[in-house]
Amino acid sequence: MPLWNVFHPAGAFSREDKELLAARITELYNPLPKFYVGVVFQEVAEDCFYVGGRGPVGNFVRIWVDHIARTMPTAEIRKRFIGMCNEVLTPFTTGRGLDWEFHIDETAFDLWSINGLAPPLPNSDEEKRWREANRALPAQAA
Numbered sequence: 001m002p003l004w005n006v007f008h009p010a011g012a013f014s015r016e017d018k019e020l021l022a023a024r025i026t027e028l029y030n031p032l033p034k035f036y037v038g039v040v041f042q043e044v045a046e047d048c049f050y051v052g053g054r055g056p057v058g059n060f061v062r063i064w065v066d067h068i069a070r071t072m073p074t075a076e077i078r079k080r081f082i083g084m085c086n087e088v089l090t091p092f093t094t095g096r097g098l099d100w101e102f103h104i105d106e107t108a109f110d111l112w113s114i115n116g117l118a119p120p121l122p123n124s125d126e127e128k129r130w131r132e133a134n135r136a137l138p139a140q141a142a
Helices: 015-027 075-092 125-133
Strands: 002-009 038-044 060-067 099-106
Touching: 002 015, 015 038, 015 075, 075 099
Parallel strands: 002 038, 060 099
Antiparallel strands: 002 060
């Protein structure tokens, strides 16, 4: 599961912007099951965002990503993925006069469950069934 937390100024993104950005973020993770990807948009009041001890800052977007379903084992893979993220994010940030930054944390796969179920191993037949159903299913129901 990747979980994206997008902290942004109030009104920076319309509902349509959020839907489009969430869809583009989800596509970054193809072929993972789509339900693995969560995006939370969190508006930050104008007087509540400070950067470098100064503020308030009204044009800053901070994105915090948690990766659990997969990790990126090499510097080359990480660099390529960051580039892909930059391509997705730039039109919604820099392209609108917003300053921004993001980071990715990676958590051990075995410290995760969905609906009380241990997710199937990466690239397993069970994960393929989850992806096709696009929701977490108990093994016996697949």
